[in-house]
Amino acid sequence: GQQLNQSPQSMFIQEGEDVSMNCTSSSIFNTWLWYKQDPGEGPVLLIALYKAGELTSNGRLTAQFGITRKDSFLNISASIPSDVGIYFCAGQQSGTGNQFYFGTGTSLTVIP
Amino acid sequence: ETGVTQTPRHLVMGMTNKKSLKCEQHLGHNAMYWYKQSAKKPLELMFVYSLEERVENNSVPSRFSPECPNSSHLFLHLHTLQPEDSALYLCASSQEFGANYGYTFGSGTRLTVV
Numbered sequence: 001g002q003q004l005n006q007s008p009q010s011m012f013i014q015e016g017e018d019v020s021m022n023c024t025s026s027s028i029f030n031t032w033l034w035y036k037q038d039p040g041e042g043p044v045l046l047i048a049l050y051k052a053g054e055l056t057s058n059g060r061l062t063a064q065f066g067i068t069r070k071d072s073f074l075n076i077s078a079s080i081p082s083d084v085g086i087y088f089c090a091g092q093q094s095g096t097g098n099q100f101y102f103g104t105g106t107s108l109t110v111i112p
Numbered sequence: 113e114t115g116v117t118q119t120p121r122h123l124v125m126g127m128t129n130k131k132s133l134k135c136e137q138h139l140g141h142n143a144m145y146w147y148k149q150s151a152k153k154p155l156e157l158m159f160v161y162s163l164e165e166r167v168e169n170n171s172v173p174s175r176f177s178p179e180c181p182n183s184s185h186l187f188l189h190l191h192t193l194q195p196e197d198s199a200l201y202l203c204a205s206s207q208e209f210g211a212n213y214g215y216t217f218g219s220g221t222r223l224t225v226v
Contacts, residue, residue, distance in 0.1 A: 004154065031212040042116070042202050042217030043155075050212065088155070090214065098210050099168070102155040 002027050004089055004103035012109045019076040021106040023089030031092040032072040033100065034063050038085045046087075047074070079110045115139065118203050118218035125193065126226055133188040133221045135203030141216070143167075143209040144186040146178060149200040149220070161186060162209035193225045 006023050013019060023032070031050055035043035047058050049065035049072060056063055060077045072089055086107050090100040116137045125131050137144065146158040160168035161180040175197075177189040186203055200222050204215035 033214045042219045045214050
């Protein structure tokens with residue numbers, strides 16, 4: 001299967017700081033998704049991206065579809081304790097009929 | 113209830129036991145998935161059902177056996193598991209197989225094989 005590399009693997013930040021993470025692949029994807037997984041729960045969809053260069057926000061979260069179509073980025077502004085969790089990227093290689101491939105996740109810890 | 117519901121939330125089983133995981137979705141979706149989540153690894157797709165027909169044939173050991181009796185229910189039957197099968201098993205659904213707006217996940221079953 002396709003491999004998606006997420007960076008960094010883990011982050012420890014102070015409350016109020018901004019966060020940046022990314023996801024890269026050796027293959028081109030047509031759709032990028034970002035999920036968040038709280039401890040003991042399943043992943044929840046945060047943002048979906050469908051076009052190269054697209055920038056989409058969801059509250060304090062902003063994600064971008066890389067122009068090479070091989071990467072995506074997620075930023076969180078003014079972090080708060082409830083941002084703690086694991087953030088996953090997922091990529092799909094065509095519009096329909098194909099599975100999503102998931103990254104290994106970025107674990108975020110916010111120190112109050 | 114809404115969304116995707118998985119039961120049980122936690123399961124401890126011996127290597128000779130037989131158990132089943134259950135997933136139910138109340139979203140009217142036509143596709144359902146089983147994923148395995150192990151520490152430090154990407155989510156691994158195990159099985160996919162679309163309109164109750166299995167559509168993906170990933171290499172999963174035969175000690176895992178899926179069943180999809182209707183489009184709202186999905187089971188994962190387990191027998192003679194190994195300790196390395198301990199993981200979080202996630203069920204997900206989507207409107208149709210391969211839809212590009214992603215999946216809705218359940219909360220998972222934390223499985224420990226002893």
